[in-house]
Amino acid sequence: MENNTRNHVLAAVESQLPLNRIAYPAIPAFPKTVTDLLTAFEQRVADAGGEIFRPADAVAAQALLASQFPGASVICSVTPEIKGNRDIHAVQNPHELADVDVAVIRARFGVAENGMVWLTQEDLEVNALGFLSQHLVILLSPQSIVCDMYDAYLRVHLEDTAYGCFMMGPSATADIGAVLVHGAQGARSLSVYLL
């Protein structure tokens, strides 16, 4: 039955194909417009509603985290540099992350064109951490920034991960009166620590 439906759909598509088969286009190497990757990235993160910090080292980053979120009672870090108080490796069910105030995750790379960071299932350990947490702190090496989306897609390996997300700042909506509001469903804030 299921196989039958599949064949029906494929046969229907086959029978309706336009006679003129269009060739895949040649795609030129577009000139790069962004030259100073780090500066552009920092500006775009701010445009997207995120914040950039430059802690000198891991100790400074830990102190920065404490000063940035003095009221946080549950901090879950997936990075060796920052200590939290919720062990992500002990999480059996995503629901256990519903009370996380701050999550700390290291991104693989950033994109200068738009301020995105690339996070995979392997970086999040539990995908829900990136979305149930109230606030996100993203660690990113300032050397790991690519120019644009063309370069970005050369760096993602979708065949190696069940989940990968380009995250551009915190959760946002403009669904009520076209007014921009951060913290619609996902994180209320996103801080990038260049470290």
Place this chain on the structure above:
Amino acid sequence: MGDEKKVDVAANAAAFLEQDEVHEPMHDKNLWAARMHRDAAARAVPEWEELRKIASQIKEHTLTHLPDYLREFENNALKRGAKVYWARDAAEHNQHVWDILQEKNIRAVIKSKSMLQEECGMTAFLEKRGITVTESDLGERIQQLDDQPPSHIVMPAIHKTPEDVAQLFARSIGTDPGNTDPHYLTEAMRNDARKRFLEAGAGMTGANFAIAETGSFVVCTNEGNADIGAAVPPVHIASIGIEKLLPKVSDLGIFIRMLSRSALGTLATQYTSHFSGPRRGGELHIILTDNGRSRRLGMPDFWTSLKCIRCGACMNTCPVYRRSGGLAYGATYSGPIGIILDPTFDESRYSELPYHSSLCGSCTEVCPVKIDISDQILKWRKVMAAKKYLPVSRRLAFGAAGRIFEHPQLFRSAESMASGALRFTPHFLLYNKVLNPWGRHRELPHFAGQTFREWYLQYRAKNNDHGEQHT
């Protein structure tokens, strides 16, 4: 109305225009702002026009080789551990969803925006069977609570004022009816939705793009709601229209650059999420759905409408859509793209939609995948006229207009006579309720002394020498 089933788009538009002096100007202003942001974003990309050409070609290539890419996508998705289902129509799609939920004994679903699921009437189908379905996109949730379909592909509740939302939320989730601050209202819905995410047995999403090369699909949201739905409940069900395919991962570099710039003028959505097989500890079910797409592929005049990436740019720029609101179209898809998609589902029901356009061509200009939307609208008029769908009075009126548009020579003389004609047309005709709902509350436009074409020809003649020095 003679035909109960037929959508009377002019009457619906009139109702939106006439409700008060607030809704229509606000709607117009907000959508025009989106259009201006789109222009700025497009101008900032030097290769924008080349990207449009390439994106169009990639889509046309994929669509004309669709069986191969569908098989490749299926193979790779299966390899990654997803379950893949096929649906010929809405009924089969909904049945698959129902079967999956029943097998897992799931009673509550959290869903993100999916135009395909709208198209299939999935929510009503599931609710009838006792499933609680919650929209998680804020705009969609507003529409769900108000028992209305989305009025815009990207901004589902853009026809509502904050005051409308405040009243609605006061009734449905107990907010302060006097507090119209979008921050307050968004926060209230965030808190209401949170428990629903945690209670849901399945998260449902659509897909913006599906990648044959890896069996992945991509979901773009600003709220992160699709990601919560996919990451928290144990089961993820994705509804994917068969036209969403792209050959390669690298194609995304082009399409992700264009999607949100075209939609809202932002560089991208806040979340661009790539699902390749089930997440750790979860299940992934993919329903590849035809629902009229293969038939559309076989329509020589209309198959390129399948290139649509659902950015909504054509709606934001459309002078008719901006003033009539999306609900006027009475269909899943509204705006210019709706005019050319909806009749492929039901020609009779949507037979008046093709006349809900000024044929100004702005939709075609902004379309990131170069769909000739306004040309297709005109072709749909011919279909409707040939099949005699319109009531006789309208057929006569539009017939004359249609003949003029089909013959540029006639159009030009009509154009230069129009300023004269307009001066002498009786007021009651221009502002007649039934014939011209647009006219009400509007001043007559001041026609320029000469048409653009007249001016241009004069200008060319005058500046001929000057012009040639540059060539």
